[in-house]
Amino acid sequence: MDITKLPKVDLHLHLDGSVKPETIVDLASEEGVELPGADKETISSLMQVKGECASLKEYLGKFLFVGRFLHTSYALERIAYELVEQASEQNCKYIEVRFGPQLHRGRGLSAEEVIHAVIEGLRRGEEAFGVKARGIAACLRSHSDALNREVITAASEYLGKGIVAVDLAGDEASFPAERFADVFRHARRRDIPITIHAGEAAGPKNIYDAVTKLGASRIGHGVRLQEDADAYRLVRERRIPLEMCPVSNIQTKASPGWSAYPIRDYFDQELMVTVNTDNLTVSDTNLGKEYAMLQEHFAFRPQELKRLVLNGVDAAFLPDAEKKALRASMASEFERLGIA
Numbered sequence: 001m002d003i004t005k006l007p008k009v010d011l012h013l014h015l016d017g018s019v020k021p022e023t024i025v026d027l028a029s030e031e032g033v034e035l036p037g038a039d040k041e042t043i044s045s046l047m048q049v050k051g052e053c054a055s056l057k058e059y060l061g062k063f064l065f066v067g068r069f070l071h072t073s074y075a076l077e078r079i080a081y082e083l084v085e086q087a088s089e090q091n092c093k094y095i096e097v098r099f100g101p102q103l104h105r106g107r108g109l110s111a112e113e114v115i116h117a118v119i120e121g122l123r124r125g126e127e128a129f130g131v132k133a134r135g136i137a138a139c140l141r142s143h144s145d146a147l148n149r150e151v152i153t154a155a156s157e158y159l160g161k162g163i164v165a166v167d168l169a170g171d172e173a174s175f176p177a178e179r180f181a182d183v184f185r186h187a188r189r190r191d192i193p194i195t196i197h198a199g200e201a202a203g204p205k206n207i208y209d210a211v212t213k214l215g216a217s218r219i220g221h222g223v224r225l226q227e228d229a230d231a232y233r234l235v236r237e238r239r240i241p242l243e244m245c246p247v248s249n250i251q252t253k254a255s256p257g258w259s260a261y262p263i264r265d266y267f268d269q270e271l272m273v274t275v276n277t278d279n280l281t282v283s284d285t286n287l288g289k290e291y292a293m294l295q296e297h298f299a300f301r302p303q304e305l306k307r308l309v310l311n312g313v314d315a316a317f318l319p320d321a322e323k324k325a326l327r328a329s330m331a332s333e334f335e336r337l338g339i340a
Helices: 021-031 040-047 056-060 063-067 073-088 111-129 145-157 177-189 205-212 223-227 229-238 246-251 263-268 287-298 302-315 320-336
Strands: 008-014 092-099 132-140 163-169 194-198 218-221 242-244 273-275
Touching (some): 008 073, 008 218, 008 302, 021 040, 021 073, 040 063, 073 111, 073 132, 092 163, 111 132, 111 145, 132 145, 177 205, 205 218, 223 263, 242 263, 263 273, 263 287, 263 302, 273 302, 287 302, 302 320
Parallel strands (some): 132 163, 194 218
């Protein structure tokens, strides 16, 4: 089948990992910053991983080059808008874009102003390209509780106005989930949905703790879930969606290779698996490539790809009425494609 025609959703998509190289050239020029080169290939090499990394930590290092240019409302609104455009090129119908407000305050923006700029870019992108787009504000594992509480407080002001959830991201191996129980209690008091990066660079205990101690209703990645029976049982019984990102998960060595990647096993065992990109630019990927990898390595059939897509719709942090309308629209597209 033609993967490009498949309607899609992307629930795990990092803003600063998906900036177009040519946009960095523009932003650097406007700021008078000299780059090693102005051609797309040179800049891409500074933003993308080549093949597999030694670890998640090495992978995250690619964000440092981009981050210096993302400290103004203009830059944040622009890259958010362009990310919706990129999603539309993959026939994506809904995206949830995550970003760390505290990472973009180097020139005096408040956390609230960062959030406002991003959701304004998403809103304009949705109007221009017809892709429903929402934001997830991410706390950082390496940040203090005070900084992370600031993010949650700011996000609560925009809940239902562009923000749909909060997240915990960063160096999972050095900062286990249980350390952040108090921070995410702050989110639960405000009735903010929670997704947590877990089971990517560290073991399944982080998944178990993310659900039981932090209140996660979704798990970012969850690759290592299979290593612990209790965590597995918890996720299966509670129907906790897993935001799996195949290309990135191989690059960061969350899984040692495609033959060991557990997505087919999880799917066959009826876990609620979703397929996402993680970082379009850093991983040099898109949703079409992600689904093509599933066909190539795991022989997913069109009907199974449909199930993965609809899992993403069902897992979306959207009000029930919007989710129902999105699901009906997607089902109609699958019907037109002849995928029952």
